Amino acid sequence: xxxxxxxxxxxxxxxxxxxxxxxxxxxxxxxxxxxxxxxxxxxxxxxxxxxxxxxxxxxxxxxx
Numbered sequence: 001x002x003x004x005x006x007x008x009x010x011x012x013x014x015x016x017x018x019x020x021x022x023x024x025x026x027x028x029x030x031x032x033x034x035x036x037x038x039x040x041x042x043x044x045x046x047x048x049x050x051x052x053x054x055x056x057x058x059x060x061x062x063x064x
Contacts, residue, residue: 001042001054002034033057 003016008030019026026047033043033050043053
């Protein structure tokens with residue numbers, strides 16, 4: 001999965017470098033989660049919403 005971000009005011013989607021490398025706080029950005037091929041948007045919204053969806057997908061992917 002691919003995590004991307006951009007400022008809430010708009011602009012291009014960029015690859016997420018990590019929480020500590022962002023210039024501002026995560027609340028000033030919009031995030032989206034894509035599949036590996038970048039063809040489907042799996043989640044879009046604030047940081048907590050997107051990370052919650054990411055953890056759900058990872059849990060079910062590795063569940064046996």
